[in-house]
Amino acid sequence: MESRRRKPDWLKMRPPSGTRFTEIRSTLRDRNLNTVCEEANCPNLGECWSGRDGPGTATFMLMGDRCSRGCNFCDVETGGMEPLDPEEPENVADAVAEIGLEYVVLTSVDRDDLEDGGSAHFAETIRAINDRDPEILVEVLIPDFGGDPDAVDRIIDAEPDVIAHNVETVERLQWPVRDRRAGYDQSLRVLDRVNRTSDVHTKTSLMLGVGEYDHEVYRTLSDLREIDVDIVTFGQYLQPSRSHLDVFEYVHPDVFETWRRVAEEEFGFLYCASGPMVRSSYKAGELFVDALLREGDSVEHARRRARAAGEA
Template sequence: MASRRRKPNWLKTQPPAGTRFTEIKSTLRDRNLNTVCEEANCPNLGECWSGRDGPGTATFMLMGDRCSRGCNFCDVETGGMEPLDPTEPENVADAVAEIGLEYVVLTSVDRDDLADGGSAHFAETIRAINDRDPEILVEVLIPDFGGDPDAIDRIIDADPDVIAHNVETVERLQWPVRDRRAGYEQSLSVLDRVNRASDIHTKTSLMLGVGEYDHEVYRTLSDLREIDVDIVTFGQYLQPSRSHLDVFEYVHPDVFETWRRVAEEEFGFLYCASGPMVRSSYKAGELFVDALLREGTSIEAARQRARAVGGS
């Protein structure tokens, strides 16, 4: 199917604007920090940074703005890896304090060029934030670190509140969607190790609209619950440029709502954020975890709070 067909009305977004957006952008630039919001061309950047329907948020992207892998869905630049910035962990902690975040999301590029995949740097950033204010909730969206268990254990030992790792798509479509160094079983093994080694909440995300069949999505949910993954998100794949993977279809919002119900009611995930504009780091998911962990509300109350503000 053609990838440049007209987008449906439900995929329209508002451009970035507002004082809060300007403040966050200035804070990040002053400290030479990257966000996945910008580097991955996230369609929710205007909504999240502008603070519509809640406080402004940003997802910090660690270890540079270039990735050692080349996934066909992702807009982050590939190759030309730079040395790690040793000041980045403290700079992120400073930015979190200045912006006034109570819930922080950290992610990173893949750094296969580093012996530990950058896991020590990642862990140092988590600790820098927690040392500054232990009340801040920290969610991390980690690479697979090539399946290295020691690297995964470093993240666990830093004690974030949520560890996310994305399977991205169903098993059959791992290639051409993802870089060949990634893989379905490898991603499952990352999430499984976190669940077996800790009581930290786990999370993953899938894109729809890349050619998956319903029975494959269903099987993926089954595989994720087999290893006790807690939270799952579904979002629409959007082609960043003509050189990226084609969009197979634009999935209707009703289908996303069906998958939300299947995930929560049939498979028993604690929470599912599902909608065309949902991304793995998404405010509704953050609000759910915040209500569950900080406020100690019930799972159903946490779901209701997240949907009241986040819309999914």
């Protein structure tokens, strides 16, 4: 299979190490917290946790380490759902303060077993962080909550700075890439509702290398801009194990750069992070939002700062 061949040089990862990495891991363990960085085997874990370009960052994964869905690209375990930890929102806020983060990313597993999909728990965590320090910027990467608009509204009402929801791939490939309970139109409705009912920045992410055609990626960008999504990221799909979806293609970095230019220059996205190792929660993207919101930079200046950090 294509995915079992030797990976190209541009996909080589640096193993996590360093004092800062150890400190963050220890803080998370002490508070019984999960991160998507570890659970999904993110290739950027070492870079982000080491704090090479700043105080370090981590993407907290709420509501446990088991998902009610079984997407064929994801390494998070499926099934065996457990009750929510009522102390998790405060534990996350405590960890954020202890680590010294200025920009926090929250995501979660899907919890279709819960009546509200866990949206109230998600919102409580956002508020716990904001109550501790309103200067902290909070980005959330939310599930689709089964298409429930009330659940999306709970997230909006908690006032995060960025709301992300991933379409993951082009419309034709939603299955077999995603669980059948997810869907292209449903994801677009989530992002559209955020944009129609709030001023918060919206963000989404696509994986390349799962068999998409260029015209399908182009159409996806068009659909996203039609509902005013602000930020998009592109990354290479990597097969977590042989039981997961095969890699169709290892996409060259030059192609990722082309999609970045198309997204920003042709479609007018505020920012596009695009590269083989880019993931939806990606430090350069966070630095862009930080410069845009905290520093009040222009879009172009914020882009330059984020690019410089990403290339360092």
